[in-house]
Amino acid sequence: MSRILIVEDEAIIRSALRRLLERHDYQVSEAGSVDEAEALDPQRFDLVISDLRLPGTQGTALIDRAAPTPVVIMTSYASMRSAVEALKQGAVDYVAKPFDHDDLLKTVARALEQHAAEAAPPAATSSAAPPQELIGDCEAMQVVYTRIRKTAPADVTVLIQGESGTGKELVARAIHSQSQRARAPLICVNCAAIPETLIESELFGHEKGAFTGANAARTGLVEAADGGTLFLDEIGELPLDAQARLLRVLQEGEIRKIGSVETRHVDVRLIAATHRDLRAMSKSGEFRLDLYYRLNVMQIDLPPLRDREQDILKIADVLLEKACRRHAREGLKLSRAARREIHDYPWPGNVRELENALERGVILAEGHLIHPDDLGLQPGPPLARSQPKPASPVAPDPREAGDAELDEEDLSLEDYFQHFVLEHQDQMSETELAQKLGISRKCLWERRQRLGIPRKKSARSRTG
Known part of the structure; x- marks a missing residue:
């Protein structure tokens, strides 16, 4: 059982975080300041989760004092600059308050796994072993694992292509964690989620007074990723002006904030992802062809879930276990009919749709089994297989x-x-x-x- 030390001066947040972690089988201790944390000897814990702003000494002081125990920094001042500064000082990750429970649990699991991997003696590993959080053994995914392993240390730009919900961000995280930049920040940006009028300011920053509402200077996400990795999801949604600025980053390693005449050098590895055909978009003028060539140094194609027949139930079991823990319903299982329905359903929304269906099933299930009705899948034609299994000659009553x-x-x-x-x-x-x-x-x-x-x-x- 992993031992976690929470350092937080607000008792309500501290106790809520403790209950959340204890529900997921972590052994938790508490401290209200850096001095209290030092009295508990932070080096004997597997992980320290500390607020940034604490009475007396800031939480970042624990990064050195707890070493080699990893430290995750919490901040309610959702300032990217303070979070990135903590990462540069050696924090393994950060979470912004109010934190999402699932995101925090993923951050904790990732930090513990990374620390365990660094502490373990070197061992021979399979050349195509799946990276953390990626699940599946099918042939198509073995190709993906091999490409990740070869691409990660090369420090080149990567383009990940695949349908929505196939796990493109997980691939980006795997590449970053296996790269030489693993201890530097990984900044993830969903280009489709940012309004077009704000995308350039978000990515490249702005000076005070650069436009109406710019009451203070802002560091852009590209600069925040300096020394690390920038993951741009749905890059096909970037407007052309932002594409031109991004091309300059790739060609010259320079950025210029909106409203500034000065350029700044940045050292950023770019990983981009899209479900669209960027080459076809370049022919229609929606995407810059020169940017496409700059992005597509290495390409990783993620297969849709419907093409991963042998992985579907394995993924479902892992996601079901996580959903059961989230809703405190351990012991729930899929009925045989539900397993068949999951196996045969075409999953147009891929792993994300599967995760949502299992979440519904855990919430709606009565008794100890999840049945097809609980999953709430939309009716549609059964998934066609290249070699369908013969139907049973006699179907019992x-x-x-x-x-x-x-x-x-x-x-x-x-x-x-x-x-x-x-x-x-x-x-x-x-x-x-x-x-x-x-x-x-x-x-x-x-x-x-x-x-x-x-x-x-x-x-x-x-x-x-």
Whole structure:
């Protein structure tokens, strides 16, 4: 069990953070200042999480005093400059208050894993071993792992391409953590989330009075990443003016704040990601061709989830375990029918959609099993496989099975479902059909829609 020291002068925040970490099996101690933390000997902990602004001495003092124990800095002054300064002084990461629970837990896990990896003796590892947080063993992902391993130490610009929700930011983090810049900041920016009128100011900064509302000078995110890595997600959404400025950063290593006549040198590794075809956009004038060539030094293509058949259930199990911990519902499992539904669903939203479905399932599930209805997946055609498995020649009657999981497994056979509904819908109402099949009326309706089975007008409309 990892031991974590929280250093925070506000008791409410300290106790809330303690409860959150203890729910996730961490052993937690508390301190209200740097002096109190030193009295507890921070070097005997696996991780220190400290507020930046503390009474007396600032939290960054613990970076040296706790070494080699890693320190994560918290700040309610969401100033990128103070966070980056903490990173430059040796903090392994930072979180801004009020913090998102999932983000904080990911930061803690990442810091502990990184510290454990640095402390462990060198060992032979597989050339295609998956980086932290990336899951899957399929052939397409083995290619991705190999490309990450070869690209990370090269310090070249990388373009990650893949559909939305495939994990492009995880790949960027893996490249950064395996690079020579691993101890420097990684600044992640979603270009699609920043209004076009503000994107240049956010990326490159501005001087005081540069435009209406610029009441103080601002450090841009490119400069904040100096010495480290800048990850630009959805780079295809950058306006052309910002593209021109970014090209100068790549060509000359220089930036100029809005409203300034001075240029500043920056040493930044750029990783970009997109789900769009940048080459086609360059032909239509939406994206600069010279910037595309500068970005595409190394390219990593992420496969969609539907092409990772052997990984889908493995990913689902990992995400389900995390969702169960978040909602304090440990022990929940997927029924066999739910596992089949997850395996066969085409997942247009990829891993992000899978994560959301499992979150719904954990919240809605009654008992110890998550059933297909709980996942709330939109009805659609089953995923076509290159070598489909033959259907069972005989589908047993679910009413004769004693095990709930087996019931769900049998009912997932579309042939049996279709045959049963067509044979009995003249004599049964929708409620009776659903009861006999062991599913809800909503699930019955969705499966009718999927299989194209219309309701008979002669069916009785009793309720029960």
